[in-house]
Structures are given as structure tokens and as C-alpha cells.
Amino acid sequence: MAKVTIPVSEQAEQFQISPDYVRISMAAAIELGLKPGRIERASCDCINLLQNYPEGCYANCTYCGLARERPGLPEDNTFIRVGWPLYSTDLIAERIAIREAKKEVGRVCVSQVQDHRANEDMMEIIRRVRLKAPQVPVAALVSATLLNEAKLLEIRAAGVDIIGIGLDGATEEIFDEARGKKTRGPHKWDYHWEIIRMARKLFGPMNVNCHIIVGLGETDRDLFNLFLQLRNEQIAGYLFAFNPEPGTATQDLPRQPIYRHRRVQLIKYLIENYELSPAAITYDAAGGLLKLDAPLAMLDEAINSGLPFMTNGCPDRHGVMACNRPYGSYRPSEEYRDYPFVPTAEDVRVIREQMCLDEVWAA
Amino acid sequence: MSNTQEFKIGADLFSIPADRFYGRDNHMWALYDHVTGYATIGMDSLGLASLGDLAYVSLLPVGTKVERGESLGTLEAAKMTGDLTSPISGEIVERNDLTVRNPALVNQETYTNGWLVVIKPSDWEHESKQMVSVVELPDWVDAELVRYRQQGWID
Ligand code: SF4
Ligand code: SF4
Numbered sequence: 001m002a003k004v005t006i007p008v009s010e011q012a013e014q015f016q017i018s019p020d021y022v023r024i025s026m027a028a029a030i031e032l033g034l035k036p037g038r039i040e041r042a043s044c045d046c047i048n049l050l051q052n053y054p055e056g057c058y059a060n061c062t063y064c065g066l067a068r069e070r071p072g073l074p075e076d077n078t079f080i081r082v083g084w085p086l087y088s089t090d091l092i093a094e095r096i097a098i099r100e101a102k103k104e105v106g107r108v109c110v111s112q113v114q115d116h117r118a119n120e121d122m123m124e125i126i127r128r129v130r131l132k133a134p135q136v137p138v139a140a141l142v143s144a145t146l147l148n149e150a151k152l153l154e155i156r157a158a159g160v161d162i163i164g165i166g167l168d169g170a171t172e173e174i175f176d177e178a179r180g181k182k183t184r185g186p187h188k189w190d191y192h193w194e195i196i197r198m199a200r201k202l203f204g205p206m207n208v209n210c211h212i213i214v215g216l217g218e219t220d221r222d223l224f225n226l227f228l229q230l231r232n233e234q235i236a237g238y239l240f241a242f243n244p245e246p247g248t249a250t251q252d253l254p255r256q257p258i259y260r261h262r263r264v265q266l267i268k269y270l271i272e273n274y275e276l277s278p279a280a281i282t283y284d285a286a287g288g289l290l291k292l293d294a295p296l297a298m299l300d301e302a303i304n305s306g307l308p309f310m311t312n313g314c315p316d317r318h319g320v321m322a323c324n325r326p327y328g329s330y331r332p333s334e335e336y337r338d339y340p341f342v343p344t345a346e347d348v349r350v351i352r353e354q355m356c357l358d359e360v361w362a363a
Numbered sequence: 364m365s366n367t368q369e370f371k372i373g374a375d376l377f378s379i380p381a382d383r384f385y386g387r388d389n390h391m392w393a394l395y396d397h398v399t400g401y402a403t404i405g406m407d408s409l410g411l412a413s414l415g416d417l418a419y420v421s422l423l424p425v426g427t428k429v430e431r432g433e434s435l436g437t438l439e440a441a442k443m444t445g446d447l448t449s450p451i452s453g454e455i456v457e458r459n460d461l462t463v464r465n466p467a468l469v470n471q472e473t474y475t476n477g478w479l480v481v482i483k484p485s486d487w488e489h490e491s492k493q494m495v496s497v498v499e500l501p502d503w504v505d506a507e508l509v510r511y512r513q514q515g516w517i518d
Contacts, residue, residue, distance in 0.1 A: 026415075026441045026442065027441075027442055030415060030441070030442060033373055033518040035415055035416070035441075036372070036375075036411070036412045036413065036414070036415045036416075036517070037413070037414055037415020037416070037440055037441060037442060037443070038413055038414060038415070038440070038442065038443050038516050039442040039443060040442060040443035040444065083441065326442055327441070327442050331418075331419075331439065332439060332440075332441075332442055332443050332444045333419070333437075333439050333444045
């Protein structure tokens with residue numbers, strides 16, 4: 001596959017590398033006043049930072065705009081480049097501190113890419129943030145492939161209280177196809193789980209989370225089994241809606257229908273908050289959800305709260321969800337996939353329509 | 364009187380030229396051509412500063428009749444959407460498809476190549492009086508900066 005060429009306008013960014021420079025999500029850049037703009041119906045309470053290296057990332061995940069061998073567009077107009085502006089780490093740390101002085105910043109999250117400098121540089125980025133804003137909670141979204149127990153301990157000693165791990169694929173097969181050996185990438189399913197469990201041991205219950213992408217070809221059964229397993233191990237599972245990124249190998253893969261996403265969100269919530277039993281779910285031959293056997297009162301309570309349909313993300317220092325990634329996996333003109341705020345009664349009405357729950361609910 | 368009203372948001376300097384009229388609330392500008400009798404319409408830099416970089420612009424087709432205050436298209440910035448509100452009534456006689464193909468032009472060349480449509484006004488005499496003109500410009504910009512800051516739309 002051809003390597004992507006970088007347009008002239010972006011060539012300077014090739015030399016502005018981590019740890020001195022770091023990318024920031026557009027929502028966080030707006031929130032810190034680094035970029036002009038407004039966020040519809042939401043604020044951004046988590047400052048998501050991402051390491052920047054000339055090669056992007058040495059891994060090769062099929063859906064990612066940073067992948068080493070992504071096919072690319074003529075102008076390399078990928079979301080990650082458009083949507084994640086680059087600033088000096090010290091400037092961002094200063095802005096976080098200024099913001100903290102006015103109003104608490106919910107959380108800062110430092111994301112690694114697969115690069116030989118990533119561990120050392122992540123520690124330095126965290127150090128610089130904490131130097132200016134010592135109280136702000138910091139999460140590390142790590143590449144499991146780069147880590148071992150000693151490195152996890154170092155991260156913990158640097159003041160990080162939550163570890164996020166991009167598992168992304170819900171099963172070993174999906175993982176291998178999207179991130180692992182079939183992509184000629186370095187990631188391994190078993191090693192990811194080794195690190196997830198090691199982190200769980202070191203950071204404590206619910207202080208480790210797996211990112212899970214919904215829509216990479218997994219079945220409903222795959223997802224619900226994973227949610228049950230995570231619940232049993234007290235590891236958080238955070239959903240991301242697959243959104244094909246132009247210029248990647250999966251750019252033509254369609255998004256899942258909205259009804260499926262809503263049902264997945266609901267059942268995940270029931271598993272986590274109502275201890276829904278696996279026996280309550282039946283599947284068709286292809287592993288798709290056939291029937292959900294749950295009391296109406298339970299469903300009504302869960303759905304009417306709107307909470308199942310909110311973005312899943314790390315909490316702030318008071319336990320309130322901070323990482324809401326507004327419009328992160330859909331455009332602001334599109335229907336919400338995950339709500340970066342508590343859905344209103346009107347939103348819940350729309351959600352109910354989208355979910356078509358009667359088709360699968362066994363009264 | 365200066366030709367341009369300048370203001371700062373954070374470290375960034377913005378300008379509002381005094382050669383045209385501005386919608387009081389919607390931050391759309393109208394530049395009237397006395398020879399053709401047509402008005403070119405765009406969005407001003409305070410409106411744009413509160414929206415951020417535009418990602419998508421759509422415009423109604425040539426020939427569409429719009430009333431003042433109605434939508435002449437839509438915009439989408441990174442994290443929000445909105446209508447492009449017409450500051451005057453009339454018929455769209457030209458639209459700038461370059462901004463549809465490259466919405467960044469609206470942010471980058473706000474008062475020149477970033478125009479959106481040309482309208483043949485149906486009541487310029489009357490409607491232009493309801494817009495902000497050169498005399499009111501400094502006070503209006505100051506008041507709008509206060510309003511936008513109170514709303515939390517700019518820093
Ligand atoms: S490891 Fe992460 S950043 Fe690198 S290609 Fe995979 S998903 Fe993208
Ligand atoms: S949920 Fe948000 S803050 Fe938590 S690890 Fe993932 S990206 Fe980081």
C-alpha cells in the first residue's frame with residue numbers, strides 16, 4: 001500500500017513532535033480557548049491529548065486515521081488531522097491551569113500511539129500537565145503493546161488514576177482483523193488482556209477501562225458476552241460508535257443502523273446496573289439479538305433516565321462522567337450516537353423511536 | 364471614522380469593515396452595489412469567531428426567494444450546526460460554490476472571496492435601515508462582544 005504524502009501546509013507539524021508538542025481534540029481546544037467555536041448543547045469536560053510523531057502511529061489498525069499504511073486521500077484529509085490541532089504541551093498545560101483556576105477541569109487524558117518514544121514521552125507530558133495543574137485527574141489511554149508491569153507502576157507513580165486501553169475489537173477474531181496479525185500490526189489480543197488484567201490489579205476496580213468499537217463486524221452476542229465478562233472483572237467498558245474515516249482501509253464499511261446501537265447501549269446498561277442475566281437474552285443463529293426478556297418497569301426506568309444512551313467515559317474527581325467526547329463519532333448535523341449530556345424527555349422520545357424495542361422485547 | 368472596526372478575542376485580532384451593513388443579531392453582512400442594485404451577503408468575523416472553523420456550508424439554489432430572517436442555507440462547524448440567516452429579503456441571483464467546496468474560505472477570506480450569495484433585494488431602502496450601518500458600528504461591536512462573552516460563545 002502506498003504511504004501517505006503530507007501536504008506542504010502540514011509539513012511543519014512533522015517537526016513539532018511529542019513531548020514538546022501534543023495534539024488536542026477539537027472540543028477540548030474550543031473549551032480551552034485555543035480554537036474559536038462553540039459546542040452544541042454540551043461542554044467538553046475532558047482534555048484529550050494525543051501524541052504526535054511524523055509517522056502517526058506504527059500500528060496499522062484498519063479504521064484509524066493514524067495507521068502506518070492507511071491508503072490516504074489526495075490531501076490526506078483525515079479526521080485526526082483536521083480534528084486534532086497541534087499545540088505546544090506547555091501552552092496546553094498553562095491553559096489547563098488557567099481553566100482550573102476558574103472552573104474545575106474534569107479530567108485530562110493523555111493518549112499514546114505505537115512508537116518507541118511513546119512511554120517516555122507520555123511520562124513527560126503528564127509531568128508537564130501536573131506541574132501546572134497538580135489537582136487535575138489524569139487518565140492514560142495506553143497502547144498495551146508498549147507496556148509491562150514496571151511501566152504501569154511508573155504511570156501510577158506519576159499520578160495517573162485511570163488507565164484506558166483501546167481493545168476496540170470485541171473478539172479475538174475481530175481484533176486480529178482490525179488491529180492484529182491480519183493487518184501486519186503489532187497488537188496481540190492475549191497480550192492486551194494480560195495488560196488489562198495487570199492494570200486492573202494495580203489501579204483497582206473500575207479504574208481500568210477498555211474502549212470497544214461497536215460496528216467492526218462483531219455480533220450482538222460477542223458484545224454482550226464481553227460486557228458480562230467486564231462486569232465480572234470490574235473493568236469498565238466504554239463504547240465507541242464505528243464511524244468510517246475517509247482515507248482508512250475501512251472507509252467504505254457502513255455504519256451500523258441506529259436501532260442496533262441503541263439496543264447495544266441499553267443492554268450494556270442493564271448488564272452493568274441491573275445485573276441483567278445472560279439468560280434474559282436470546283440470539284438468532286447469527287448471534288444477533290432475538291429477544292430481550294426484561295421487566296417493563298426495569299426497561300422504562302432505564303430508558304427514561306436517558307443514561308444508557310450517554311457517552312461512556314472516565315469520571316471527574318467527583319465521580320461524574322467527564323470524558324463526553326461531544327460529536328466525536330458523528331457530525332453535529334447527524335443524529336446522536338452517544339449523548340454528551342443527559343438526554344432530555346424529547347431526546348428519550350427520539351431514542352425510543354430509533355430503538356424499535358418492541359421488535360425484540362419479550363413481554 | 365475608521366474604515367474598519369477592530370476587536371480582539373484572546374490574542375486574535377478580528378475586523379469588521381465599515382463599508383457594509385450588518386444583521387443586528389445574526390452577524391451576516393450585506394454589501395450593496397449601487398450600480399447593479401444587488402447585495403453580496405456573507406458572515407462577519409464575530410459570528411465566525413463564535414462558531415469556529417466551518418466544516419460544511421450548504422446554500423439554497425439560485426432563483427430562490429428569501430425573506431429577511433429566513434434561512435439561505437446551513438452551516439456546520441466542528442461541534443455545532445446552524446442556519447445562515449438572510450439579513451435582507453429578495454431573490455438569490457448567485458451563490459458562491461467555492462465556499463460549499465471549501466468552507467474554510469468563509470473563515471479565511473471573510474469579507475472578500477468568502478461571500479455566500481448575491482441577492483437581488485426586494486426592499487433594500489427600508490431593510491438596510493434596520494441593519495447596523497457605519498455610524499452605529501463601534502457601539503454595536505462593543506455590545507455584541509459583551510453579549511457573546513455573557514453567552515460563553517467567545518472567551
Ligand atoms: S494503535 Fe491506536 S493510534 Fe495506532 S493505528 Fe491503532 S488505533 Fe490508531
Ligand atoms: S474514556 Fe476518555 S478519558 Fe477515559 S481513557 Fe478513554 S479517552 Fe481517556
